[in-house]
Amino acid sequence: MSALSLHGSGGPVGRRILVTGAAGFVGGHVLPLLATMSAGAGDCVAGIGRGRAPHLPEGVSYAAIDLLDEAALRGFVARFRPTAILHLAGLASVADSASGPGQTWRVNVNGLMNLVAAVEAVPGCTFFFVSSGEVYGSAFLAGHALSEAVEPLPRNTYARSKWVGEQLLRDLLPRIGVKLVVLRPFNHIGPGQDERFxxxxxxxxxxxxxxxxxxxxxxxxxxxxYRDFLDVADVANAYADLIGRADALADGSVFNISSGxxxxxxxxxxxxxxxxxxxxxxxxxxxxxxxxxxxxxxGDAGRLHAATGWQPRVSWxxxxxxxxxxxxxxxxxxxxxx
Structure with missing residues (x-):
């Protein structure tokens, strides 16, 4: 069943969903989807990002906050009190991470640590960490689509920063009563993407x-x-489907988001x-x-399909x-x- 409403899992009304990296490529597709699905449902959607968010959907609030600004981040999270966080923010270019590894680690790990410190104020929240299919790295040498059961063997700075992020969250979130769900999207394309891709x-x-x-x-x-491509609309739908079923997901769940x-x-x-x-x-x-x-x-997205019924809908x-x-x-x- 597709989560056409944020009530799709039968969970409580009044969800408060925070999207980091809301001014980025994927954020521009996720925010309108969440806004549409939450309309009239008593849910609230907010985004944070660096700089001004273009074409902000009606009903979505936004604040320009850098994840490296720990005080501003703590203040916003304490005020908004999210019940679910979709963490999109971070440096996502493999090429840029190779040329500037220091900045990749600062943003993708230090920024994540600041966000974890902020969510100490909201125990019971579900933290959806957007990692990457890139974490599998050398495991891809098996020559076939990989499931989540395969141990990641990251090969570049970007992938290593995401894999370390997963490990940090597994260590830190249980201590503050926050559920972790790891998302590993593969290559996605669509309107608004940067030409570095x-x-x-x-x-x-x-x-x-x-x-x-x-x-x-x-x-x-x-x-x-050979690469596994999805339209960004399908990726956004996968995120929304999982957020809609947050209450039913096991702590520590990992989901590939891929076409196979x-x-x-x-x-x-x-x-x-x-x-x-x-x-x-x-x-x-x-x-x-x-x-x-x-x-x-x-990637093999069979686990995601079993959990939510998700499958790619946008034709190539x-x-x-x-x-x-x-x-x-x-x-x-x-x-x-x-």
């Missing part, structure tokens, strides 16, 4: 080529890798190329090739169309404002 990069380059702003040559990295259907990056590019309005060439750019590439990374065709249309629209807006 591969599909958004392809779409942004295609939009600029179509507009005649750059030569008809698209730069790529390794195209042979890996695709080569080359096939993704060809699918986008078929939607492009002009032809272009492809050039491998050495700086775009990751040195620690895993040949295949995919629709997902790619959304990404490319968004890249074109953002470019058009930038040219108008420029």
């Amino acid at each position: 591969v599909v958004a990069s392809f779409a942004g380059q295609i939009a600029r080529i179509e507009a005649g702003l750059v030569p008809p040559c698209l730069e790529v990295g390794n195209l042979s890798s 259907q890996p695709r080569t990056i080359a096939s993704v590019l060809e699918d986008l190329r078929a939607r492009a309005r002009v032809p272009f060439e492809i050039r491998i750019a050495p700086e775009r090739v990751r040195p620690t590439e895993i040949p295949l990374a995919a 065709d629709a997902a790619l169309t959304r990404v490319l249309d968004d890249a074109r629209a953002r470019l058009a807006d930038a040219r108008k404002s420029g």
Whole structure:
């Protein structure tokens, strides 16, 4: 059963849901969904993030708070008193974590520690920690989709910071009476994603080529890798489904959020190329090739399906169309404002 209402689990009304990283890519999709589902249900949704939240949904409150500002964070949590926290905030780029590991650790671990200190004021809360499918790392060398039973073997700074975050929470949250649910989303795409991520990069380059702003040559990295992609709307629905069933989830639960259907990056590019309005060439750019590439990374989301009935609903065709249309629209807006 899909949690079309935050009452989907038969839990109490009056949930108070806090989303960190609310001004980011996924936050921009989760907040409207939670706002819609909580309308008229007596639930309250709030977001915090760095900077101003664009297009804030009606009925959602927001505060600009950096997780490294411990005092501001403690004050907000004490006032809002969340019953559920969806922790999206953090640095999410593998490439950026490689070039700036110190900042990745500061934000992803120090910020998390500050949030844990803040939630001491709200025992009984459920903490949904958004980790990453990246934590499996070298375990992917098995060559098939992995379940949550597989021991993570992270290979990069970003993945290690997420895996350490999981361990910290397992140690600290039981001491303050807060339930932990770990979420491990795999690659997700959609409107609003930064071009540091591969599909958004392809779409942004295609939009600029179509507009005649750059030569008809698209730069790529390794195209042979297989990755597990989801539309961000499906990821947001998975988060909302689990939040709606917080009372029924066991403490320490771990859920993969994945399609289980890996695709080569080359096939993704060809699918986008078929939607492009002009032809272009492809050039491998050495700086775009990751040195620690895993040949295949995919997840088994059977546990999530069993718990909530969740399954991907956005077709691959629709997902790619959304990404490319968004890249074109953002470019058009930038040219108008420029």
